[in-house]
Amino acid sequence: MTARIKELFLKYREIIVYLIVGGMTTVVAWAAMFLWNWLFYGMPAHPTAAQNLVLSSVNWIAGVAFAYPTNRKWVFQSKNPEILKEASGFIASRLATLGLDIAVRQILGTLLGINVYVTTVISAVLVIIGNYIFSKLFVFRKKKGTK
Secondary structure, rough: HHHHHHHHHHHHHEEEEEEEEEHHHHHHHHHHHHHHHHHHHOOOOOOOHHHHHHHHHHHHHHHHHHHHHHHHHHOOOOOOOOHHHHHHHHHHHHHHHHHHHHHHHHHHHHOOOOHHHHHHHHHHHHHHHHHHHHHHHHHHOOOOOOO
8 A cells, every 4th residue: 555655656746746835835925915915905805906916916926936946846856057047937937827817816806806815716726737837848848868
């Protein structure tokens, strides 16, 4: 039984560690965003369009600052010596999913009036999936011939 669990973990290690690190990244980003919402806006359940834009930005900055080093080290185990190039690609891919986050928040929150907690969860699911795809296919892509 233990051998089977170990085998499954080794087979799916990257996705398992990504989900763990992604969960930690989400906690860090949400903590920053909700702290900002509380400190500067009084914690409204229905922020204005401008407030939603700022909250998305705070969420994104905190998330990227935490996610790049943790994804590099633990998820994708990158040994790429060109850290600035890799980090630039990571930031560019995260800018794409920031656009997705902003769109979800504006459509669901501002236009449809769904509260900030529900829109945050819906956006997070879509962003996590997008981030994994971008990271796997473009940012931390293994060169042919490497494991």
